[in-house]
Amino acid sequence: MNPKELEENYQQNKEKFHNYIDNIKKDMKVDIYNIVNPTLIKNPYSSEFPKRFFTNNTNIPNKYILFIKNTIKFYVKNIYLLSSYFIAFIMYKIYYKKEIHNSFSTIIDVFALVEKNNKSGKFNENYLTGVYEIFKKHKIPYAILLRPYGIGKNPFILKKFFKILNNDKRDFILEYEFLSLVDFVKIAWMIFIYPFKVLRLLQKGNTNIDEIFNYSLIYDIKYFNFESLTRYILGINLAQNSFIKKIYSWSEFQVIERSFNYAIRKYSDVIKLNALQFYLNYETYFNAYIDDIDEDLKIAPHKVFVNGKYYIQERDRVSYLKGVSLRYKSIFLFNGIEEEKHILLLGSYIETDTKYMLDSVKDLDNIIFKNHPAVDINKFGNLPINIKVSNENIYNLFKNTELAIGTASGTSAEAVACGVSVIIMASLDNLTANPLIKFGKGKIWDIAFSKNDVKRVYNNLIKYRKNNIKEIKQIASWYKENFFIEPTEGNIVNFFELDKD
Numbered sequence: 001m002n003p004k005e006l007e008e009n010y011q012q013n014k015e016k017f018h019n020y021i022d023n024i025k026k027d028m029k030v031d032i033y034n035i036v037n038p039t040l041i042k043n044p045y046s047s048e049f050p051k052r053f054f055t056n057n058t059n060i061p062n063k064y065i066l067f068i069k070n071t072i073k074f075y076v077k078n079i080y081l082l083s084s085y086f087i088a089f090i091m092y093k094i095y096y097k098k099e100i101h102n103s104f105s106t107i108i109d110v111f112a113l114v115e116k117n118n119k120s121g122k123f124n125e126n127y128l129t130g131v132y133e134i135f136k137k138h139k140i141p142y143a144i145l146l147r148p149y150g151i152g153k154n155p156f157i158l159k160k161f162f163k164i165l166n167n168d169k170r171d172f173i174l175e176y177e178f179l180s181l182v183d184f185v186k187i188a189w190m191i192f193i194y195p196f197k198v199l200r201l202l203q204k205g206n207t208n209i210d211e212i213f214n215y216s217l218i219y220d221i222k223y224f225n226f227e228s229l230t231r232y233i234l235g236i237n238l239a240q241n242s243f244i245k246k247i248y249s250w251s252e253f254q255v256i257e258r259s260f261n262y263a264i265r266k267y268s269d270v271i272k273l274n275a276l277q278f279y280l281n282y283e284t285y286f287n288a289y290i291d292d293i294d295e296d297l298k299i300a301p302h303k304v305f306v307n308g309k310y311y312i313q314e315r316d317r318v319s320y321l322k323g324v325s326l327r328y329k330s331i332f333l334f335n336g337i338e339e340e341k342h343i344l345l346l347g348s349y350i351e352t353d354t355k356y357m358l359d360s361v362k363d364l365d366n367i368i369f370k371n372h373p374a375v376d377i378n379k380f381g382n383l384p385i386n387i388k389v390s391n392e393n394i395y396n397l398f399k400n401t402e403l404a405i406g407t408a409s410g411t412s413a414e415a416v417a418c419g420v421s422v423i424i425m426a427s428l429d430n431l432t433a434n435p436l437i438k439f440g441k442g443k444i445w446d447i448a449f450s451k452n453d454v455k456r457v458y459n460n461l462i463k464y465r466k467n468n469i470k471e472i473k474q475i476a477s478w479y480k481e482n483f484f485i486e487p488t489e490g491n492i493v494n495f496f497e498l499d500k501d
Helices: 003-027 049-055 063-095 114-120 131-137 155-166 181-201 208-223 227-239 255-267 292-296 351-358 394-398 411-417 451-467 469-483 489-496
Strands: 106-113 143-149 172-174 246-250 272-277 303-306 319-322 342-346 367-370 387-389 401-406 421-425 445-448
Touching: 003 049, 003 208, 003 292, 049 208, 063 155, 063 181, 063 208, 106 114, 114 155, 131 489, 181 208, 181 227, 227 255, 246 255, 255 272, 342 411, 351 421, 367 394, 394 401, 394 411, 401 411, 401 451, 411 421, 411 469, 421 451, 445 451, 451 469
Parallel strands: 106 143, 106 246, 143 172, 246 272, 272 303, 303 319, 342 367, 342 401, 367 387, 401 421, 421 445
Antiparallel strands: none
């Protein structure tokens, strides 16, 4: 099935796909093992099921042999990660010297990119930019709950990281603070029985979909996330502290958020969970959308705050509200395109899609490539001579962009909101992660399903742009108004209710 056929099949069968998974969730036993099951989460990048469902791939190898192989690999991997986690716990006990100085009724729960902080020599994160300064200005006590990222392979990098935190004046909470040896025993036991708990979800029907689901269920054991268990234990431990009233969590509603929410809601009637989805979402990023069934399972947060009014979902039992676009302040400072000189390639964190995009623009000239910051550019080898790499700020590049080409990149929506025309490069072997919607399609943006499509789509968009520049600006303004909320101090204060505390 080629990318265009896959997209068409997705549009025709997406409701059937969601109903199938939701019906399984309605009938399953609610426990931590099913809560963290990757197949039920629907993420097309962390489960085999979505891709196989929409391609109707019924080429199913022997499931019993697959179960044995994946279970052995599962144990090896997760025993290693448990050992690494124990070392991180010891590192915390030795090197983390800081104490909490304020009561922390309010907690801000975010990722900590350990290696990035170690390189800079100071703590910084770009998820909730601008919030901490305003909290300080309004003298609101809070603590930052950190999720150390990238330490599974080498927990010893925490030594420098802890020293950085020790020198920072803010209050931090780390999960190691609440751990006991009993917790390690609990995690080990959950690891041991998890593969067998997966088998409870096997469907007994004889349809193709049941066969695809059952195979994916076994295959997806490889996608199990060790941190889903540590976050579950953390949630249980935090729930014992009655002085915690509010938690603001960065949330893509992955297993680590689901297991944490489940523990908090199961063991605390006091703590209110606020999910912060201050990013540009994709329709096919299924896991990020919180449904009423998630509220029934008690894994949903109490409130979901989104990046713009377009992202508000109509739910009966889940509260979706407008947040603030903390990461997109530059959208509101952008003064327009000065001169349309170059084509801008927007790299993705999905390396295969980026490689395909780079290989699809050989017939175009004057190209600038902006690589995704989390991807090593050396993985793409020697780039064609018509492509130059830039590390310049993306909004400075927009000023001189004729057209942008993106793949699985939220920056494509930023480009459109700034008035830049965009080509979305369809994924070669998976559902296409497109942050744009039908509005403006064929006018300010369009999709290329193959290498041969790129030049044709490029010519069509440039032609439309030259003849309809006023409409292009109106479409860009619509995206800006619907996908973003300006992160002014007043909007941040109102969102966090700092004037009431």
